[in-house]
Amino acid sequence: MSRGTLTFHVLAMHIDRCYCFEKTFAELKTVAEATGATRVAALQEHVVFGQQCTLCHPYVRRMLRTGATVFHEILTEEDEPNECCQG
C-alpha cells in the first residue's frame, strides 16, 4: 500500500436565507436598511419571511445586530433571544 495524499472533504455549513420563504438575509438586510427596521417584527411589516418554522429568526436578529448575512453555525433562540423577552 502506498502512502498517498489524504484528502478531507469538509462540508461547510452555509445558512444565508429564510428557507420557508426563500428570502436571503442579504435581501432582508437591504429592506432593513431602507426602512430602518431593527427588529424581526418591524422587518416583517415590509417583507414576507419567517412566518412558518421561525428557525430563521435568530439569524435575522444576528443579521440586524451585526450586519452578517451568511452564517456557518447553528443559531438558536438562546444565541439571539427574541427582543420581546429580553430584560
Ligand code: FES
Ligand atoms: S426558515 Fe424562515 S420561517 Fe422557516
